[in-house]
Amino acid sequence: NRADLEAAKRLAKRLFNLDGFRKCDIARHLSKNNEFSRMVAEEYLGYFNFAEQTLDQSLRTFLLEFALMGETQERERVLAHFSRRYLHCNPLLTLSEDSIHTLTCALMLLNTDLHGQNVGKRMSCTQFIGNLEGLNSGQDFHKELLKALYNSIKNEKLQWTIDEEELRKSFSELGERRGDDSSSRGMKHTASGIVPASGALLYKTGFLVRKAHADCDGKRTPRGKRGWKTFYAVLKGLILYLQKGEYRPDKQLSDEDLKNAVSIHHSLAIRATDYHKRPNVFYLLTPRAMQSWITRINTVAAMFSAPPLPAAIGSQKKFSRPLLPGSASKLSQEEQVQAHEARFHATSAELAELRSYPPDRKVKGRELEEYRLREEYLEFEKTRYETYSMLLRAKQRCGDDDLSVFEAMLLEEGSLQRARSSPTLQESSLISSARDAPSQRHSYRQAVRK
Numbered sequence: 001n002r003a004d005l006e007a008a009k010r011l012a013k014r015l016f017n018l019d020g021f022r023k024c025d026i027a028r029h030l031s032k033n034n035e036f037s038r039m040v041a042e043e044y045l046g047y048f049n050f051a052e053q054t055l056d057q058s059l060r061t062f063l064l065e066f067a068l069m070g071e072t073q074e075r076e077r078v079l080a081h082f083s084r085r086y087l088h089c090n091p092l093l094t095l096s097e098d099s100i101h102t103l104t105c106a107l108m109l110l111n112t113d114l115h116g117q118n119v120g121k122r123m124s125c126t127q128f129i130g131n132l133e134g135l136n137s138g139q140d141f142h143k144e145l146l147k148a149l150y151n152s153i154k155n156e157k158l159q160w161t162i163d164e165e166e167l168r169k170s171f172s173e174l175g176e177r178r179g180d181d182s183s184s185r186g187m188k189h190t191a192s193g194i195v196p197a198s199g200a201l202l203y204k205t206g207f208l209v210r211k212a213h214a215d216c217d218g219k220r221t222p223r224g225k226r227g228w229k230t231f232y233a234v235l236k237g238l239i240l241y242l243q244k245g246e247y248r249p250d251k252q253l254s255d256e257d258l259k260n261a262v263s264i265h266h267s268l269a270i271r272a273t274d275y276h277k278r279p280n281v282f283y284l285l286t287p288r289a290m291q292s293w294i295t296r297i298n299t300v301a302a303m304f305s306a307p308p309l310p311a312a313i314g315s316q317k318k319f320s321r322p323l324l325p326g327s328a329s330k331l332s333q334e335e336q337v338q339a340h341e342a343r344f345h346a347t348s349a350e351l352a353e354l355r356s357y358p359p360d361r362k363v364k365g366r367e368l369e370e371y372r373l374r375e376e377y378l379e380f381e382k383t384r385y386e387t388y389s390m391l392l393r394a395k396q397r398c399g400d401d402d403l404s405v406f407e408a409m410l411l412e413e414g415s416l417q418r419a420r421s422s423p424t425l426q427e428s429s430l431i432s433s434a435r436d437a438p439s440q441r442h443s444y445r446q447a448v449r450k
Helices: 002-017 021-030 035-046 053-064 072-089 095-116 125-131 145-155 164-177 255-260 288-304 333-356 368-400 403-413
Strands: 188-192 192-196 202-211 227-237 239-243 270-271 283-284 432-435
Touching: 002 021, 021 035, 021 072, 035 072, 035 283, 053 072, 053 095, 072 095, 095 125, 095 145, 125 145, 164 283, 202 288, 227 288, 239 255, 270 288, 288 333, 288 368, 288 403, 333 368, 368 403
Parallel strands: none
Antiparallel strands: 188 192, 202 227, 202 432, 227 239, 270 283, 283 432
């Protein structure tokens, strides 16, 4: 009715102008499966003019205005509204609304395949065209159109808005995780649970010089932006903040601080023995000062990294990595170290079994690539869990929650040196190196040298 239409117009205007709403709020008002939500979506899309734009150009413009969130069906409804608006702005197109929607969803999937963190070969242009055969109202799409869309996504990934408040919240949740009961001093109990009295636990601070080899999406950092930059590093909870100025507890995190922040969840820091241009360089997989940072990062990661979830199961016989939880571990200290030791033994056995049946020398292509990827992954995981287990057992022997005391004990025992089984990363790995300074986004597409 007219009242609902007027209400939909008012809500759409407020959503577009972010009047009382954040970018992460928009999608849920557009994606519901009811008439009012469809009216809101139609009015909201009315603020976009996609006339004389290619489909990928319009999609890029659309995705930058809000955070596309929700379940798969909800996001698909939002993209259906986009497809309808695109056709309305370009009435001379020979494509139907369903065909445009099919292409839009195909571009989203292609973007994930080409630029995501998945393992294996990327989709080729021929495969992309083949996947869309007969989906243009029973006909084929023009190959030149599909080639142009494929090259556009390949050369420049689709970017969409990430709400800053949600990003702060996710960092806060990782940063404020305390771990076992022995670290609960200075905390107050409420009816809803435990609340840190003074924020996240601070583990280490100091000046580091960082050099980024790859961006968080896995692409190589442009040469002009790979220079060494000095930051004041703050290891707070499971987050390594790289700030321009010295740390102040009362200082609000800036957008630049959030951009440079690194989650060390499930990570492993190792000395960069293959880098010789500068001294004291180490890799973070996302003299004594360097070893102190490596030990501190690995210890915190060992304390809070949650056990992995089972890998996805598909109809194809393809290697899939286990899923790494985003939340911190809720296990006690003893349960945590037992979980790491169990994963170390399981990974070692799996690696030994894999190597006992190497592929035939005549085997080439996908089968050989699958074997290599699995071997590299298992080698890395074996080293990671071996390091985690060693550090947590040593921490139990120390009996002191102060990590400085723990490090001093390790130095006396000579245990800070890197294990012989620790991997050395290839230069093409998706890593960042640093002079006394780490940085790497959450990614395990690493390659271990033989």
